Amino acid sequence: MSAQSTAPSTPDVARDFSDLEISSTVTSPAATRPSSPIPASLPPSPLPSGKHKIAVIGSGSWGSALAKIAAENAVKRNDEFHSEVRMWVREKIVNGKPLTHVINRTHLNSRYLPDIKLPRNLVATPHLKDVVKDATLIVFVVPHQFLHTVLGELSRPGVLHPGARAISAIKGVEVNGTDIETFASLIEGRVGTPCSALSGANIALEVALGQFCETTIGCPTHEDSLLWSAVFNAPTFRVSAVEDVNGVSLGGALKNIVALAAGFVDGLGLGGNTKAAILRIGLGEMTEFCLEFFEGSQRETFSNESAGIADLITTCYGGRNRKCAEEFVKSGSTFDVIEKKLLNGQKLQGTATAEEVHNFLRARKRVHAYPLFEKVYQIAFEGLPPKSLVRGL
Ligand SMILES: NC(=O)c1ccc[n+]([C@@H]2O[C@H](COP(=O)([O-])OP(=O)(O)OC[C@H]3O[C@@H](n4cnc5c(N)ncnc54)[C@H](O)[C@@H]3O)[C@@H](O)[C@H]2O)c1
Ligand SMILES: O=P(O)(O)OC[C@H](O)CO
Numbered sequence: 001m002s003a004q005s006t007a008p009s010t011p012d013v014a015r016d017f018s019d020l021e022i023s024s025t026v027t028s029p030a031a032t033r034p035s036s037p038i039p040a041s042l043p044p045s046p047l048p049s050g051k052h053k054i055a056v057i058g059s060g061s062w063g064s065a066l067a068k069i070a071a072e073n074a075v076k077r078n079d080e081f082h083s084e085v086r087m088w089v090r091e092k093i094v095n096g097k098p099l100t101h102v103i104n105r106t107h108l109n110s111r112y113l114p115d116i117k118l119p120r121n122l123v124a125t126p127h128l129k130d131v132v133k134d135a136t137l138i139v140f141v142v143p144h145q146f147l148h149t150v151l152g153e154l155s156r157p158g159v160l161h162p163g164a165r166a167i168s169a170i171k172g173v174e175v176n177g178t179d180i181e182t183f184a185s186l187i188e189g190r191v192g193t194p195c196s197a198l199s200g201a202n203i204a205l206e207v208a209l210g211q212f213c214e215t216t217i218g219c220p221t222h223e224d225s226l227l228w229s230a231v232f233n234a235p236t237f238r239v240s241a242v243e244d245v246n247g248v249s250l251g252g253a254l255k256n257i258v259a260l261a262a263g264f265v266d267g268l269g270l271g272g273n274t275k276a277a278i279l280r281i282g283l284g285e286m287t288e289f290c291l292e293f294f295e296g297s298q299r300e301t302f303s304n305e306s307a308g309i310a311d312l313i314t315t316c317y318g319g320r321n322r323k324c325a326e327e328f329v330k331s332g333s334t335f336d337v338i339e340k341k342l343l344n345g346q347k348l349q350g351t352a353t354a355e356e357v358h359n360f361l362r363a364r365k366r367v368h369a370y371p372l373f374e375k376v377y378q379i380a381f382e383g384l385p386p387k388s389l390v391r392g393l
Helices: 061-076 099-106 128-132 144-154 183-191 204-208 222-232 245-267 272-293 299-304 306-318 320-331 335-343 350-363 371-381
Strands: 054-057 085-088 122-125 137-140 165-168 173-176 179-182 195-199 213-218 237-242
Touching: 054 061, 054 128, 061 085, 061 122, 061 137, 061 204, 061 222, 085 128, 099 122, 128 144, 137 222, 144 183, 165 183, 165 222, 173 183, 173 245, 173 350, 179 183, 179 245, 179 350, 183 195, 183 245, 195 222, 195 245, 195 306, 213 222, 213 245, 213 306, 222 237, 245 272, 245 299, 245 306, 245 320, 245 350, 245 371, 272 299, 272 306, 272 371, 299 306, 306 320, 320 335, 320 350, 350 371
Parallel strands: 054 085, 054 137, 085 122, 137 165, 165 195, 213 237
Antiparallel strands: 173 179, 195 213
16 A cells, blocks of 8 residues: 555454365455455456466575465365466576576575475476466565566566466565555556565574464455465464555564664674663554554554564564674674675665665655664664664664
């Protein structure tokens, strides 16, 4: 959704789908929270009947981990899904061989998620058009820097199945002057498929190793939440559904700014009390930002869901943004240099989001209302000394 005015929040209970069985013709009323509807310009096209075909756009560490779960579920729920799941891999030569060949022969993504065995029914495919051919369920999980290029190709007529549904697992926001949009909304607008959001306390490697965790899906309709729960819910990846697409998207995006602050705290050698204060203040700014600018979003998505408080905690202790921000303080290098040095080809999201959010707040003349976000921006981009992080908060 585009930026909008403040709206009251209504508490409700999220639904746990651990024992889920799906049907593509579910008509029961939504058991999930109310939220903003699909824009009027996009009348939901009917979901195709029959088995669903899943496509995953992105094969970084999170793309590969999500594709693994989806492909395992596609086999387990073979009455609902085609067993073959295709994953878009941006071709790259790794040890003299194309990455797609490596993945399809060894069932390992040696570049981005090494040592994790991927299911044999997960097929790495280098051309986007082939990945989405006949796909009815499309997972978007590229680093947000590259989404526009992907959407450019997918928005050509005839490329996507007309009744397809999409979900975005991308953490970031799109800003244009005084407008702000989630990636779910951007995808929906560009390719015309209703788009849900998936976000949670989900460090890719831990998920891929099968360590228990939770995630939140924000879906525009109950039907979408049943579909996406069936794609992703697993014994060690527990899906809870809410109808707050914006809250789920914004939780994942904004926590990356707070994670940079947490990394500054670590780099400065400050202790647990300071970090806890940063997390509390950060969660407050994340929640208020979403409520102020995204009509219909829910405070409880931040306080109760994996996409809110839980993701904030895991990112501020174990994430890449935290790690790079600590190094920023300790080494004095730029984030570009640190990303190359520490992330082995993976992409940092928090700095870009801090800049986008700063530009948006400045355009809206609301910078003063979000002092932690602004401090992070100034430290990362304007040379403010990291030790001033907590001054005046
Ligand atoms: N890694 C995690 O633990 C994690 C967890 C949850 C959410 N996320 C989110 O998922 C999204 C994807 O992150 P990731 O960790 O899978 O990716 P990543 O950081 O591992 O980045 C690698 C991916 O970027 C692609 N890439 C590199 N250069 C490209 C270019 N020029 N054009 C197109 N693609 C290019 C690579 O092909 C590869 O698929 C991000 O928004 C991230 O915030 C990540
Ligand atoms: O490693 P980060 O900081 O990009 O965080 C990864 C995930 O978003 C954690 O849920």
